[in-house]
Every structure is written in structure tokens, then in C-alpha cells.
Amino acid sequence: MKTMFEEMNYSTDDVKELVQCTFYTQRKDINKGTSIRQLTQEWPFLFKESGMVVHFQELTGVSLMECFHANVDKKCRRLLSFFKTVDAPKHKQVLDVFIKFQTERGQLDGCPGDVIEMVLLLLAHFGEKEDNLFHYVDKTCLAREVQMEKLPATPCIIVCGSSCFTAGMFMLSIDQEVVNDHITSFVPAFCLLFGSYYCFNIHYPVELRSTLEFLQRCFFSINPERGTKVQWKKNKKALAVNPRVLTLIADLADHEWT
Incomplete structure (x- = not known):
């Protein structure tokens, strides 16, 4: 091999x-x-x-790419509609991200653009920092030129461009190592990032716990009744399901979620 x-x-x-x-x-x-x-x-x-x-x-037992694409087809547009019509008027951080990325999105329509926008709005909704998930470098940056010490230890997408919408290429890093330096589209990059948590026994960082758990349950169809992939501190009680995730799911149900 x-x-x-x-x-x-x-x-x-x-x-x-x-x-x-x-x-x-x-x-x-x-x-x-x-x-x-x-x-x-x-x-x-x-x-x-x-x-x-x-x-x-x-x-x-889950088909990583097929499951994600199927759930994007069923749920992504409704989730974006919820953020635009219900969440943005109530939360300034969501509105700011929505306006910013509507401007930057440009001509990137369809699935890649919707998925990028969905992930960024989820981060804003949960108040979790984009820097914990994405690291931006110049469009022509090579893997050997990435400043590894600036990367998180957990899986991270290196965006070769000023934003996910203008990126020419993506890379995947794990444990401050570039493990894949040639990913041509956002959706495969994101699925590889998510899959890395399971394939390599990595806990979700507390800083991304709500975004990753929501995506796990609603877009990758992994719904354990007990246990969590979040790395909690020893004196912190681990919850079976993040209550903020449950609240968003309930709110979406009221917004005609299927």
C-alpha cells in the first residue's frame, strides 16, 4: 500500500x-x-x-460522504432559512456572519456554498470561534510553508485563500501535522476533518463541542444514547447530550424541520 x-x-x-x-x-x-x-x-x-x-x-457503520450529502440535501436549506429568518434577528453575532458571508460568497452557489455558510453560522450560533476549526493562509501557500505552531492540535482545515468561499485549495492538519495537502473542495475537506475524530480516537475540543455534536447527530447520523466525544475537564460533569444542541434541534423542529 x-x-x-x-x-x-x-x-x-x-x-x-x-x-x-x-x-x-x-x-x-x-x-x-x-x-x-x-x-x-x-x-x-x-x-x-x-x-x-x-x-x-x-x-x-456510517457512510461518511454519502450520509453527509444526503442530510445536506434534506436539511441544509431549512437550517439556513432558520438562521436567516429566526436566529439572525435575535443574535447579532449570527446576523454579522450572515451579512459578511453573503457578501463574500459571490458566485459559489449550490452545495459547497451552502455547507460553508451552514458551518460558519453554526459556529456563530453557538458562540464558538472559527479559528478553532479553520486556519487561513495565502492562496499559493505550500504545506511546508504552513506555520505549524499556529495550528490547533485537534483536526483543522487549512484554507488556502482569504475565506472558505474564495479558497483555491484546502489542507487537513491533525496534531499540528499537515496530513493531506491537496483537497480541492470544501465538502470533502470537512468530511475528512469530521471523520478524523472517529478514525484517530480524538475527542472534540470543548471550544467546538456544540457545533461538532450538532453536526454529528443531524448531518452524520451518529446518535449514541450515552457517552460523549467532548474532552471535559476532570471536575466537570459530562452530559450525555449537549443541552444547547437539543435546544437548537427543538427550535428547528418548530421551524418545520424534517
Whole structure:
């Protein structure tokens, strides 16, 4: 698999079969705490869409990309409508983000633009900082030129451009390591970011707990009755479901959520 990756001589079907066949060994390496840097060397396909989607489905039973796209088709427009007509008039931070990104969105219509806008408005609604999820660099920036010390340790999308709407390319970083430096669209970049939390046993940072849990439950269809992926402090009681997430879901139900 390493030779195939280095020589770029493979098909998606070949990768799928090999990732499935070696799933147990991958999990063994991940569960024993192998560093992200070493995992990129031993299992490079795990950090590409062709490999991660297979590993994620073997692990969770959920089709990472297909599930997200299906839920975007059903729910994204209604969520944007809720933010515009109900939430923005009540919360200045949501209104500010809505106005800003309506201006920057430009000609980027359809699914990528809707998903970008949805994620940014979710962050604003929950009062969670964009900097914990996105790191912006020049449009021509190469992976080796990224200032790693400025990246969060948790999964982060490096945006090559002044905003997600104007980006020419995206990169994925985990543990302050660029693990994928050639992602051409926002939706795959975001799905790889989300999938990384599960594939590599990473807790949600407290700073992003509401946004990530809402997306987990409503867009990636992972709804455990107990347990949480949030890394709480020892003296802080962990809640089975974030009450702010439940409140937003209830509000959306009143706004004809299906």
C-alpha cells in the first residue's frame, strides 16, 4: 500500500479492498497510540478520501460522504432559512456572519456554498470561534510553508485563500501535522476533518463541542444514547447530550424541520 501510494499507481477500488483487509491492523496501531506522523507514513491512504471513508464505515457503520450529502440535501436549506429568518434577528453575532458571508460568497452557489455558510453560522450560533476549526493562509501557500505552531492540535482545515468561499485549495492538519495537502473542495475537506475524530480516537475540543455534536447527530447520523466525544475537564460533569444542541434541534423542529 505504501508503494502504491508513493508511485500513485492505484485505483479507488484497489484502495477500498486493501483498507478493508487491513482494518484490524490499522485499528491496532491507532489504539496503541501511534503518532499521527507515523500513521501518515505507515497508512497514508487513511488520510485521503479513498481510504478514510472505508475505515470510517468499517468503524461506525456510517457512510461518511454519502450520509453527509444526503442530510445536506434534506436539511441544509431549512437550517439556513432558520438562521436567516429566526436566529439572525435575535443574535447579532449570527446576523454579522450572515451579512459578511453573503457578501463574500459571490458566485459559489449550490452545495459547497451552502455547507460553508451552514458551518460558519453554526459556529456563530453557538458562540464558538472559527479559528478553532479553520486556519487561513495565502492562496499559493505550500504545506511546508504552513506555520505549524499556529495550528490547533485537534483536526483543522487549512484554507488556502482569504475565506472558505474564495479558497483555491484546502489542507487537513491533525496534531499540528499537515496530513493531506491537496483537497480541492470544501465538502470533502470537512468530511475528512469530521471523520478524523472517529478514525484517530480524538475527542472534540470543548471550544467546538456544540457545533461538532450538532453536526454529528443531524448531518452524520451518529446518535449514541450515552457517552460523549467532548474532552471535559476532570471536575466537570459530562452530559450525555449537549443541552444547547437539543435546544437548537427543538427550535428547528418548530421551524418545520424534517
